[in-house]
Amino acid sequence: MRLIDADALIEFIDAGHLRHPGELAFSELDVVNMLNHAPTAYKQHIVEDELEQLKLDGACNNENCVNCRYYGDCVAGEKREELALDKAIEIVKRGGLDES
Known part of the structure:
Protein backbone atom coordinates (compact mmCIF):
# COMPACT_ATOMS: atom_id res chain seq x y z
CA MET A 1 0.00 0.00 0.00
CA ARG A 2 1.15 3.54 -0.67
CA LEU A 3 -0.40 6.90 0.04
CA ILE A 4 -0.62 9.12 -2.98
CA ASP A 5 -0.59 12.90 -3.21
CA ALA A 6 -4.24 13.56 -4.08
CA ASP A 7 -3.59 17.27 -4.61
CA ALA A 8 -1.01 16.51 -7.29
CA LEU A 9 -3.38 14.06 -8.96
CA ILE A 10 -6.22 16.61 -8.97
CA GLU A 11 -3.87 19.24 -10.38
CA PHE A 12 -2.88 16.80 -13.14
CA ILE A 13 -6.53 16.23 -14.04
CA ASP A 14 -7.48 19.92 -13.76
CA ALA A 15 -4.56 20.92 -15.94
CA GLY A 16 -6.37 19.32 -18.86
CA HIS A 17 -4.07 16.36 -19.32
CA LEU A 18 -7.02 14.03 -19.69
CA ARG A 19 -9.56 16.29 -21.32
CA HIS A 20 -11.03 15.55 -24.69
CA PRO A 21 -12.57 18.52 -26.47
CA GLY A 22 -15.51 19.69 -24.38
CA GLU A 23 -15.53 16.84 -21.86
CA LEU A 24 -13.51 14.91 -19.35
CA ALA A 25 -13.45 11.31 -20.43
CA PHE A 26 -11.10 8.52 -19.52
CA SER A 27 -11.21 4.77 -19.34
CA GLU A 28 -10.69 2.45 -16.40
CA LEU A 29 -7.15 1.84 -17.69
CA ASP A 30 -6.54 5.60 -17.69
CA VAL A 31 -7.59 5.79 -14.03
CA VAL A 32 -5.34 2.86 -13.08
CA ASN A 33 -2.42 4.44 -14.93
CA MET A 34 -3.03 7.79 -13.23
CA LEU A 35 -3.03 6.16 -9.82
CA ASN A 36 0.07 4.12 -10.61
CA HIS A 37 1.95 7.25 -11.65
CA ALA A 38 0.62 9.54 -8.92
CA PRO A 39 3.35 10.99 -6.71
CA THR A 40 3.70 9.40 -3.31
CA ALA A 41 2.76 11.57 -0.35
CA TYR A 42 4.14 9.23 2.32
Missing part, protein backbone atom coordinates in the same frame (compact mmCIF):
# COMPACT_ATOMS: atom_id res chain seq x y z
CA LYS A 43 7.15 6.94 2.16
CA GLN A 44 6.56 4.26 4.75
CA HIS A 45 9.94 2.54 4.42
CA ILE A 46 11.81 5.80 5.00
CA VAL A 47 9.69 6.64 8.06
CA GLU A 48 10.34 3.15 9.43
CA ASP A 49 14.09 3.51 8.83
CA GLU A 50 14.22 6.93 10.50
CA LEU A 51 12.25 5.71 13.53
CA GLU A 52 14.50 2.65 13.84
CA GLN A 53 17.55 4.93 13.71
CA LEU A 54 16.04 7.19 16.38
CA LYS A 55 15.49 4.10 18.54
CA LEU A 56 19.12 3.04 18.06
CA ASP A 57 20.65 6.50 18.55
CA GLY A 58 18.40 7.55 21.40
CA ALA A 59 16.87 10.98 21.66
CA CYS A 60 19.37 12.62 23.95
CA ASN A 61 22.75 11.67 25.30
CA ASN A 62 23.70 15.11 26.57
CA GLU A 63 22.24 16.06 29.92
CA ASN A 64 23.57 19.63 29.59
CA CYS A 65 22.26 20.34 26.08
CA VAL A 66 21.52 24.04 25.69
CA ASN A 67 19.71 23.46 22.39
CA CYS A 68 17.00 21.25 23.84
CA ARG A 69 13.50 22.70 24.07
CA TYR A 70 13.35 21.16 27.54
CA TYR A 71 16.51 22.89 28.77
CA GLY A 72 15.98 24.18 32.28
CA ASP A 73 13.21 21.64 32.78
CA CYS A 74 15.30 18.56 32.01
CA VAL A 75 17.40 17.25 34.85
CA ALA A 76 19.73 14.35 34.11
CA GLY A 77 17.84 13.52 30.92
CA GLU A 78 14.42 13.04 32.51
CA LYS A 79 12.72 14.57 29.44
CA ARG A 80 14.44 12.12 27.08
CA GLU A 81 11.18 10.25 26.37
CA GLU A 82 9.32 13.47 25.54
CA LEU A 83 12.12 14.53 23.20
CA ALA A 84 12.07 11.10 21.51
CA LEU A 85 8.31 11.36 20.99
CA ASP A 86 8.67 14.89 19.58
CA LYS A 87 11.31 13.67 17.13
CA ALA A 88 9.14 10.67 16.16
CA ILE A 89 6.17 12.96 15.52
CA GLU A 90 8.33 15.18 13.28
CA ILE A 91 9.47 12.12 11.30
CA VAL A 92 5.87 10.92 10.81
CA LYS A 93 4.66 14.40 9.81
CA ARG A 94 7.38 14.57 7.14
CA GLY A 95 6.20 11.19 5.89
CA GLY A 96 9.64 10.19 4.69
CA LEU A 97 9.77 13.17 2.37
CA ASP A 98 12.53 15.78 2.34
CA GLU A 99 12.22 18.56 4.89
CA SER A 100 12.42 21.19 2.17
